[in-house]
Amino acid sequence: MSGSAAPALPRERRLTGRMVFLGFLAFFGVVVSVNAVMLSVALDTMPGLTTDSSYRASQRFNRDLAAARLRDARGWKVEARVDRDASGIGAVTVTVREPEGTPVERITVKAQVQYAARRSNDRSFDVVRTGPGLYTGTAEGLVAGAHDLVIEVERDGETLYRSRNRVMLP
Structure with missing residues:
Protein backbone atom coordinates (compact mmCIF):
# COMPACT_ATOMS: atom_id res chain seq x y z
CA MET A 1 0.00 0.00 0.00
CA PRO A 47 20.69 76.74 -21.20
CA GLY A 48 23.84 77.69 -23.11
CA LEU A 49 22.81 81.31 -23.60
CA THR A 50 25.04 84.27 -22.85
CA THR A 51 22.65 86.82 -24.32
CA ASP A 52 18.88 86.97 -24.39
CA SER A 53 18.70 88.22 -27.98
CA SER A 54 21.52 87.57 -30.41
CA TYR A 55 19.86 89.91 -32.91
CA ARG A 56 19.98 92.87 -30.50
CA ALA A 57 23.55 92.01 -29.57
CA SER A 58 24.55 92.00 -33.23
CA GLN A 59 23.01 95.45 -33.68
CA ARG A 60 25.28 96.79 -30.92
CA PHE A 61 28.41 95.01 -32.15
CA ASN A 62 30.04 97.89 -34.07
CA ARG A 63 29.32 100.35 -31.27
CA ASP A 64 30.74 97.95 -28.67
CA LEU A 65 33.81 97.33 -30.84
CA ALA A 66 34.50 101.09 -31.11
CA ALA A 67 34.06 101.47 -27.35
CA ALA A 68 36.52 98.61 -26.77
CA ARG A 69 39.11 100.34 -28.96
CA LEU A 70 38.70 103.53 -26.91
CA ARG A 71 39.12 101.53 -23.69
CA ASP A 72 42.31 99.98 -25.02
CA ALA A 73 43.64 103.40 -26.06
CA ARG A 74 43.23 104.68 -22.48
CA GLY A 75 45.75 102.11 -21.32
CA TRP A 76 44.28 101.81 -17.84
CA LYS A 77 45.69 99.15 -15.57
CA VAL A 78 42.79 97.46 -13.83
CA GLU A 79 43.47 94.69 -11.35
CA ALA A 80 40.81 92.73 -9.52
CA ARG A 81 40.81 90.03 -6.88
CA VAL A 82 37.83 88.12 -5.52
CA ASP A 83 37.80 85.85 -2.48
CA ARG A 84 35.08 83.72 -0.86
CA ASP A 85 34.91 82.45 2.70
CA ALA A 86 33.34 79.18 3.88
CA SER A 87 29.99 80.87 4.61
CA GLY A 88 29.64 82.10 1.01
CA ILE A 89 30.49 85.76 1.63
CA GLY A 90 32.65 87.16 -1.14
CA ALA A 91 34.95 90.16 -1.21
CA VAL A 92 36.26 91.93 -4.30
CA THR A 93 39.12 94.42 -4.52
CA VAL A 94 39.62 96.48 -7.69
CA THR A 95 42.41 98.95 -8.43
CA VAL A 96 42.20 101.32 -11.39
CA ARG A 97 45.31 103.22 -12.50
CA GLU A 98 46.40 105.36 -15.43
CA PRO A 99 49.29 104.05 -17.58
CA GLU A 100 51.67 106.23 -15.52
CA GLY A 101 50.46 104.60 -12.29
CA THR A 102 48.31 107.46 -10.96
CA PRO A 103 44.88 106.43 -9.64
CA VAL A 104 41.84 107.08 -11.82
CA GLU A 105 39.32 109.29 -10.01
CA ARG A 106 35.64 110.29 -10.41
CA ILE A 107 34.60 106.82 -11.52
CA THR A 108 32.09 104.22 -10.42
CA VAL A 109 33.13 100.59 -10.29
CA LYS A 110 30.67 97.72 -10.63
CA ALA A 111 31.58 94.09 -10.05
CA GLN A 112 29.58 90.93 -10.57
CA VAL A 113 30.33 87.22 -10.49
CA GLN A 114 28.38 85.20 -13.01
CA TYR A 115 28.14 81.50 -12.23
CA ALA A 116 29.01 79.43 -15.25
CA ALA A 117 26.23 76.88 -14.81
CA ARG A 118 23.23 78.77 -13.43
CA ARG A 119 22.21 82.42 -13.66
CA SER A 120 20.34 82.23 -10.36
CA ASN A 121 23.76 82.03 -8.65
CA ASP A 122 25.00 85.33 -10.16
CA ARG A 123 25.87 87.92 -7.50
CA SER A 124 26.62 91.65 -7.66
CA PHE A 125 29.06 93.26 -5.27
CA ASP A 126 28.29 96.48 -3.40
CA VAL A 127 31.46 98.31 -4.46
CA VAL A 128 32.61 101.53 -2.77
CA ARG A 129 35.71 103.68 -3.09
CA THR A 130 38.04 102.99 -0.17
CA GLY A 131 41.10 104.91 -1.33
CA PRO A 132 42.71 106.57 -4.36
CA GLY A 133 42.04 104.18 -7.22
CA LEU A 134 40.98 101.44 -4.78
CA TYR A 135 37.47 100.00 -4.71
CA THR A 136 36.19 97.16 -2.52
CA GLY A 137 32.89 95.39 -2.12
CA THR A 138 31.13 92.39 -0.67
CA ALA A 139 28.39 90.01 -1.73
CA GLU A 140 26.60 87.18 0.03
CA GLY A 141 25.56 83.79 -1.25
CA LEU A 142 28.51 83.01 -3.52
CA VAL A 143 28.76 79.34 -4.42
CA ALA A 144 32.02 77.53 -5.02
CA GLY A 145 33.13 76.81 -8.55
CA ALA A 146 33.95 78.53 -11.82
CA HIS A 147 32.63 82.06 -12.25
CA ASP A 148 33.10 84.95 -14.65
CA LEU A 149 34.18 88.12 -12.82
CA VAL A 150 32.73 91.10 -14.71
CA ILE A 151 34.23 94.51 -13.90
CA GLU A 152 32.73 97.73 -15.28
CA VAL A 153 34.14 101.21 -14.74
CA GLU A 154 31.79 104.09 -15.48
CA ARG A 155 31.89 107.86 -15.41
CA ASP A 156 28.74 109.95 -15.89
CA GLY A 157 26.81 106.90 -17.09
CA GLU A 158 29.32 106.00 -19.80
CA THR A 159 31.12 102.66 -19.56
CA LEU A 160 34.83 103.45 -19.81
CA TYR A 161 36.16 99.96 -19.10
CA ARG A 162 34.71 96.45 -19.09
CA SER A 163 36.38 93.11 -18.51
CA ARG A 164 35.28 89.51 -18.05
CA ASN A 165 37.69 87.01 -16.52
CA ARG A 166 37.22 83.42 -15.36
CA VAL A 167 37.89 82.90 -11.64
CA MET A 168 37.66 79.81 -9.43
CA LEU A 169 36.12 80.27 -6.01
CA PRO A 170 36.86 77.64 -3.34
Whole structure:
Protein backbone atom coordinates (compact mmCIF):
# COMPACT_ATOMS: atom_id res chain seq x y z
CA MET A 1 0.00 0.00 0.00
CA SER A 2 2.60 2.33 -0.53
CA GLY A 3 1.11 5.04 -2.58
CA SER A 4 3.99 7.06 -3.65
CA ALA A 5 3.02 10.19 -5.39
CA ALA A 6 5.33 11.42 -8.04
CA PRO A 7 6.78 14.85 -7.25
CA ALA A 8 5.11 17.64 -9.16
CA LEU A 9 7.27 18.84 -11.96
CA PRO A 10 7.67 22.59 -12.26
CA ARG A 11 5.56 23.99 -14.98
CA GLU A 12 7.63 25.03 -17.94
CA ARG A 13 7.42 28.76 -18.77
CA ARG A 14 7.35 29.53 -22.38
CA LEU A 15 8.60 32.78 -23.88
CA THR A 16 5.71 34.18 -25.81
CA GLY A 17 5.52 37.03 -28.26
CA ARG A 18 3.48 39.01 -25.74
CA MET A 19 6.24 38.72 -23.11
CA VAL A 20 8.90 39.84 -25.60
CA PHE A 21 6.77 42.82 -26.65
CA LEU A 22 6.14 43.89 -23.01
CA GLY A 23 9.86 43.55 -22.22
CA PHE A 24 10.69 45.63 -25.29
CA LEU A 25 8.24 48.36 -24.21
CA ALA A 26 9.53 48.34 -20.62
CA PHE A 27 13.17 48.64 -21.70
CA PHE A 28 12.63 51.54 -24.08
CA GLY A 29 10.19 53.18 -21.66
CA VAL A 30 12.95 53.32 -19.05
CA VAL A 31 15.49 54.64 -21.60
CA VAL A 32 13.14 57.39 -22.83
CA SER A 33 12.16 58.37 -19.27
CA VAL A 34 15.78 58.68 -18.12
CA ASN A 35 16.68 60.69 -21.24
CA ALA A 36 13.75 63.06 -20.65
CA VAL A 37 14.81 63.66 -17.04
CA MET A 38 18.46 64.22 -18.00
CA LEU A 39 17.49 66.62 -20.80
CA SER A 40 15.26 68.72 -18.56
CA VAL A 41 17.91 68.90 -15.82
CA ALA A 42 20.59 69.86 -18.36
CA LEU A 43 18.48 72.65 -19.85
CA ASP A 44 17.48 73.98 -16.43
CA THR A 45 21.06 74.20 -15.20
CA MET A 46 22.81 75.40 -18.36
CA PRO A 47 20.69 76.74 -21.20
CA GLY A 48 23.84 77.69 -23.11
CA LEU A 49 22.81 81.31 -23.60
CA THR A 50 25.04 84.27 -22.85
CA THR A 51 22.65 86.82 -24.32
CA ASP A 52 18.88 86.97 -24.39
CA SER A 53 18.70 88.22 -27.98
CA SER A 54 21.52 87.57 -30.41
CA TYR A 55 19.86 89.91 -32.91
CA ARG A 56 19.98 92.87 -30.50
CA ALA A 57 23.55 92.01 -29.57
CA SER A 58 24.55 92.00 -33.23
CA GLN A 59 23.01 95.45 -33.68
CA ARG A 60 25.28 96.79 -30.92
CA PHE A 61 28.41 95.01 -32.15
CA ASN A 62 30.04 97.89 -34.07
CA ARG A 63 29.32 100.35 -31.27
CA ASP A 64 30.74 97.95 -28.67
CA LEU A 65 33.81 97.33 -30.84
CA ALA A 66 34.50 101.09 -31.11
CA ALA A 67 34.06 101.47 -27.35
CA ALA A 68 36.52 98.61 -26.77
CA ARG A 69 39.11 100.34 -28.96
CA LEU A 70 38.70 103.53 -26.91
CA ARG A 71 39.12 101.53 -23.69
CA ASP A 72 42.31 99.98 -25.02
CA ALA A 73 43.64 103.40 -26.06
CA ARG A 74 43.23 104.68 -22.48
CA GLY A 75 45.75 102.11 -21.32
CA TRP A 76 44.28 101.81 -17.84
CA LYS A 77 45.69 99.15 -15.57
CA VAL A 78 42.79 97.46 -13.83
CA GLU A 79 43.47 94.69 -11.35
CA ALA A 80 40.81 92.73 -9.52
CA ARG A 81 40.81 90.03 -6.88
CA VAL A 82 37.83 88.12 -5.52
CA ASP A 83 37.80 85.85 -2.48
CA ARG A 84 35.08 83.72 -0.86
CA ASP A 85 34.91 82.45 2.70
CA ALA A 86 33.34 79.18 3.88
CA SER A 87 29.99 80.87 4.61
CA GLY A 88 29.64 82.10 1.01
CA ILE A 89 30.49 85.76 1.63
CA GLY A 90 32.65 87.16 -1.14
CA ALA A 91 34.95 90.16 -1.21
CA VAL A 92 36.26 91.93 -4.30
CA THR A 93 39.12 94.42 -4.52
CA VAL A 94 39.62 96.48 -7.69
CA THR A 95 42.41 98.95 -8.43
CA VAL A 96 42.20 101.32 -11.39
CA ARG A 97 45.31 103.22 -12.50
CA GLU A 98 46.40 105.36 -15.43
CA PRO A 99 49.29 104.05 -17.58
CA GLU A 100 51.67 106.23 -15.52
CA GLY A 101 50.46 104.60 -12.29
CA THR A 102 48.31 107.46 -10.96
CA PRO A 103 44.88 106.43 -9.64
CA VAL A 104 41.84 107.08 -11.82
CA GLU A 105 39.32 109.29 -10.01
CA ARG A 106 35.64 110.29 -10.41
CA ILE A 107 34.60 106.82 -11.52
CA THR A 108 32.09 104.22 -10.42
CA VAL A 109 33.13 100.59 -10.29
CA LYS A 110 30.67 97.72 -10.63
CA ALA A 111 31.58 94.09 -10.05
CA GLN A 112 29.58 90.93 -10.57
CA VAL A 113 30.33 87.22 -10.49
CA GLN A 114 28.38 85.20 -13.01
CA TYR A 115 28.14 81.50 -12.23
CA ALA A 116 29.01 79.43 -15.25
CA ALA A 117 26.23 76.88 -14.81
CA ARG A 118 23.23 78.77 -13.43
CA ARG A 119 22.21 82.42 -13.66
CA SER A 120 20.34 82.23 -10.36
CA ASN A 121 23.76 82.03 -8.65
CA ASP A 122 25.00 85.33 -10.16
CA ARG A 123 25.87 87.92 -7.50
CA SER A 124 26.62 91.65 -7.66
CA PHE A 125 29.06 93.26 -5.27
CA ASP A 126 28.29 96.48 -3.40
CA VAL A 127 31.46 98.31 -4.46
CA VAL A 128 32.61 101.53 -2.77
CA ARG A 129 35.71 103.68 -3.09
CA THR A 130 38.04 102.99 -0.17
CA GLY A 131 41.10 104.91 -1.33
CA PRO A 132 42.71 106.57 -4.36
CA GLY A 133 42.04 104.18 -7.22
CA LEU A 134 40.98 101.44 -4.78
CA TYR A 135 37.47 100.00 -4.71
CA THR A 136 36.19 97.16 -2.52
CA GLY A 137 32.89 95.39 -2.12
CA THR A 138 31.13 92.39 -0.67
CA ALA A 139 28.39 90.01 -1.73
CA GLU A 140 26.60 87.18 0.03
CA GLY A 141 25.56 83.79 -1.25
CA LEU A 142 28.51 83.01 -3.52
CA VAL A 143 28.76 79.34 -4.42
CA ALA A 144 32.02 77.53 -5.02
CA GLY A 145 33.13 76.81 -8.55
CA ALA A 146 33.95 78.53 -11.82
CA HIS A 147 32.63 82.06 -12.25
CA ASP A 148 33.10 84.95 -14.65
CA LEU A 149 34.18 88.12 -12.82
CA VAL A 150 32.73 91.10 -14.71
CA ILE A 151 34.23 94.51 -13.90
CA GLU A 152 32.73 97.73 -15.28
CA VAL A 153 34.14 101.21 -14.74
CA GLU A 154 31.79 104.09 -15.48
CA ARG A 155 31.89 107.86 -15.41
CA ASP A 156 28.74 109.95 -15.89
CA GLY A 157 26.81 106.90 -17.09
CA GLU A 158 29.32 106.00 -19.80
CA THR A 159 31.12 102.66 -19.56
CA LEU A 160 34.83 103.45 -19.81
CA TYR A 161 36.16 99.96 -19.10
CA ARG A 162 34.71 96.45 -19.09
CA SER A 163 36.38 93.11 -18.51
CA ARG A 164 35.28 89.51 -18.05
CA ASN A 165 37.69 87.01 -16.52
CA ARG A 166 37.22 83.42 -15.36
CA VAL A 167 37.89 82.90 -11.64
CA MET A 168 37.66 79.81 -9.43
CA LEU A 169 36.12 80.27 -6.01
CA PRO A 170 36.86 77.64 -3.34
